[in-house]
Amino acid sequence: MNRRPRLAVWKFASCDGCQLSLLDCEDELLLLAEAVQIANFAEASSAMEGGPYDLSLVEGSITTAHDAERIRKVRRQSKFLVTIGACATAGGIQALRNFADVNDFVAAVYASPQYIETLATSTPISAHVPVDFELRGCPINKAQLLEVISAFLAGRKPAIAAHSVCIECKQRGTVCVMVQGTPCLGPVTHAGCGALCPSYRRGCYGCYGPMETPNTEALAREWTALGAAPRDIRRAFHTFNAWAPAFREEGEAHDD
Amino acid sequence: MDALPTTRTCAILDRDGLQALIAALAARGYQVLGPVLRDGAILYDEIAGLADLPAGWTDRQAPGRYRLERRADEALFGFAVGPQSWKRFLHPPVETLWRAQQGEGGLLFSTAAGPSPRYAFLGVRACELHAIAIQDRVFCEGPYPEPGYAERRRDAFIVAVNCAEAGDTCFCASMDCGPQAEDGFDLALTELIDETRHAFLVEVGSAAGEELLTGLPRRAAADAERAAAAAVVARTASQMGRRLDTAGLKELLQDNPEHPRWSEVAERCLSCANCTMVCPTCFCTTVEDRGDLAGSSAERVRKWDSCFTLDFSYLHGGSVRQSARARYRQWMTHKLASWIDQFGTSGCVGCGRCITWCPVGIDITEEAAAIRATLPEPRGEDHGGH
Ligand code: SF4
Ligand code: SF4
Ligand code: SF4
Ligand code: SF4
Ligand code: SF4
Numbered sequence: 001m002n003r004r005p006r007l008a009v010w011k012f013a014s015c016d017g018c019q020l021s022l023l024d025c026e027d028e029l030l031l032l033a034e035a036v037q038i039a040n041f042a043e044a045s046s047a048m049e050g051g052p053y054d055l056s057l058v059e060g061s062i063t064t065a066h067d068a069e070r071i072r073k074v075r076r077q078s079k080f081l082v083t084i085g086a087c088a089t090a091g092g093i094q095a096l097r098n099f100a101d102v103n104d105f106v107a108a109v110y111a112s113p114q115y116i117e118t119l120a121t122s123t124p125i126s127a128h129v130p131v132d133f134e135l136r137g138c139p140i141n142k143a144q145l146l147e148v149i150s151a152f153l154a155g156r157k158p159a160i161a162a163h164s165v166c167i168e169c170k171q172r173g174t175v176c177v178m179v180q181g182t183p184c185l186g187p188v189t190h191a192g193c194g195a196l197c198p199s200y201r202r203g204c205y206g207c208y209g210p211m212e213t214p215n216t217e218a219l220a221r222e223w224t225a226l227g228a229a230p231r232d233i234r235r236a237f238h239t240f241n242a243w244a245p246a247f248r249e250e251g252e253a254h255d256d
Numbered sequence: 257m258d259a260l261p262t263t264r265t266c267a268i269l270d271r272d273g274l275q276a277l278i279a280a281l282a283a284r285g286y287q288v289l290g291p292v293l294r295d296g297a298i299l300y301d302e303i304a305g306l307a308d309l310p311a312g313w314t315d316r317q318a319p320g321r322y323r324l325e326r327r328a329d330e331a332l333f334g335f336a337v338g339p340q341s342w343k344r345f346l347h348p349p350v351e352t353l354w355r356a357q358q359g360e361g362g363l364l365f366s367t368a369a370g371p372s373p374r375y376a377f378l379g380v381r382a383c384e385l386h387a388i389a390i391q392d393r394v395f396c397e398g399p400y401p402e403p404g405y406a407e408r409r410r411d412a413f414i415v416a417v418n419c420a421e422a423g424d425t426c427f428c429a430s431m432d433c434g435p436q437a438e439d440g441f442d443l444a445l446t447e448l449i450d451e452t453r454h455a456f457l458v459e460v461g462s463a464a465g466e467e468l469l470t471g472l473p474r475r476a477a478a479d480a481e482r483a484a485a486a487a488v489v490a491r492t493a494s495q496m497g498r499r500l501d502t503a504g505l506k507e508l509l510q511d512n513p514e515h516p517r518w519s520e521v522a523e524r525c526l527s528c529a530n531c532t533m534v535c536p537t538c539f540c541t542t543v544e545d546r547g548d549l550a551g552s553s554a555e556r557v558r559k560w561d562s563c564f565t566l567d568f569s570y571l572h573g574g575s576v577r578q579s580a581r582a583r584y585r586q587w588m589t590h591k592l593a594s595w596i597d598q599f600g601t602s603g604c605v606g607c608g609r610c611i612t613w614c615p616v617g618i619d620i621t622e623e624a625a626a627i628r629a630t631l632p633e634p635r636g637e638d639h640g641g642h
Contacts, residue, residue, distance in 0.1 A: 167565070170349070176339065178320075180296050184615070187526040215527065215580065
């Protein structure tokens with residue numbers, strides 16, 4: 001390789017958790033710094049270099065007019081743009097505002113609401129600019145992030161499965177909690193976490209958003225059979241990935 | 257059904273004898289695996305002795321439901337099959353096939369795995385013996401045998417157990433795959449438990465089994481004990497929770513790919529793949545190639561896959577089986593019909609796992625019956641397990 005590819009990491013409306021997954025890579029971080037030139041990563045270094053960038057990792061959703069403009073600039077400067085985490089891929093937990101009147105929240109939360117300028121919705125990056133790859137999770141799995149970067153460097157497709165969490169759950173050898181009576185979102189949720197929650201005897205919370213072919217309606221019927229109230233079902237679908245279409249619609253089909 | 261007594265050599269082990277059996281296997285260098293209680297289920301894992309077995313527990317199974325219950329007695333094998341099968345050990349869910357390293361003179365390849373442990377399985381049910389025989393055919397026959405599987409299989413010592421309880425989702429009898437262990441074991445046990453005794457009738461199935469048994473504290477089996485063992489199996493056979501009518505089933509499914517029932521089941525099916533993961537005969541895998549950041553090393557990892565994923569049927573430009581209808585149809589038609597074309601037997605042994613462990617309780621026997629019910633008598637012959 002003649003020159004190292006230039007990497008930029010961008011933050012929009014988010015909690016920084018996904019960027020921290022990158023810093024959390026510890027052992028691999030040195031390797032990463034050798035493989036790419038980290039041109040912009042505010043969470044790690046205040047030195048910011050201008051574009052163009054070979055690979056941009058984008059965390060966070062679009063919640064302000066300013067950010068809607070800023071993501072266009074990022075896109076123009078980036079050859080390859082990967083969104084990381086539920087905020088960037090689905091609008092995040094802050095997309096709950098999309099189901100209510102954002103001005104009510106502003107009035108309730110801020111002492112001086114007149115200083116707050118915000119959009120009525122929180123939307124994923126893909127609603128604003130073309131995205132080359134979406135890495136799911138709230139937060140993302142650092143091993144998957146390294147896989148995406150390695151695949152980008154090698155010019156191959158990342159090995160990121162879009163099937164249900166159940167497959168990971170069974171590969172891991174976990175006993176299905178749903179069959180034992182605990183409602184679980186695993187069957188409609190995108191894999192990636194390694195089926196963490198069921199391994200602690202909890203149902204899946206849906207951090208990775210909808211899997212490739214989510215049959216949310218059939219799952220909701222089974223939740224009802226297990227005793228979940230409409231409100232429980234609505235709330236289960238309306239969390240970190242509430243604005244992902246499949247979860248949004250299923251949640252809306254149940255009364256709060 | 258062949259009734260015990262068989263022509264095989266039989267003996268009686270008491271509980272100490274069974275403990276001695278486990279110890280003898282361990283002493284011969286086997287990793288002994290058997291049923292253990294964990295996370296509210298009965299799983300297969302390493303055992304050191306009788307104390308690790310789920311004494312006094314049984315399971316209640318139904319479509320999409322499983323729970324443990326106390327038994328009135330202290331039976332060690334008083335339950336049907338749990339969520340895991342021996343497939344987990346013979347055909348592991350995740351396996352690194354090779355690693356490659358960029359070296360001075362080029363790429364250096366190494367096979368990743370060291371030798372597998374030599375497994376001794378304690379408590380293999382009749383349906384599972386049949387499932388292992390089916391996977392033997394898949395992995396060991398034909399021009400490209402799977403060396404890892406073949407090695408693990410060759411080295412495995414199998415202690416079968418005749419089922420004393422059929423689960424509500426079991427239908428091995430109608431698949432001709434149980435509940436009596438007839439073949440494919442080194443030793444087979446029948447647990448005899450009542451107010452007067454707690455012992456095991458043991459049958460010898462191989463020279464290795466014979467050799468092992470010879471060193472154990474045991475006594476000859478009386479005719480009454482053989483009869484009691486036969487009665488255990490006969491009672492289990494009469495308790496089967498379900499049945500599958502295999503008459504002409506292959507043609508029934510293969511001739512009716514457009515039956516409306518496929519769409520109806522697709523409305524319920526989550527495409528979650530649990531049925532294929534728990535099935536003791538499903539063998540499909542995918543491989544993932546991974547490289548490191550520096551581009552200096554790579555590895556190929558094989559993982560269980562399923563015909564319920566889109567990637568599974570991804571050909572140039574997209575997945576061939578886009579709809580849940582097509583995917584469910586593939587699974588069921590493969591298990592019960594095209595498997596026969598491929599391997600000469602049904603791919604289903606009637607263990608019931610896909611019914612119990614389907615989160616929405618889809619029942620393969622009910623789906624087959626529903627298709628049969630709406631059609632005239634099918635052509636073709638019986639196709640049970642084998
Ligand atoms: S526990 Fe949840 S994720 Fe795991 S197999 Fe069951 S439904 Fe799927
Ligand atoms: S198809 Fe179902 S019942 Fe038949 S062997 Fe597989 S898991 Fe068992
Ligand atoms: S039913 Fe599906 S997963 Fe199972 S062996 Fe057939 S194709 Fe493979
Ligand atoms: S299917 Fe038959 S052999 Fe298998 S556990 Fe049930 S009764 Fe036993
Ligand atoms: S039949 Fe059941 S276990 Fe199988 S994919 Fe459909 S919902 Fe999942």
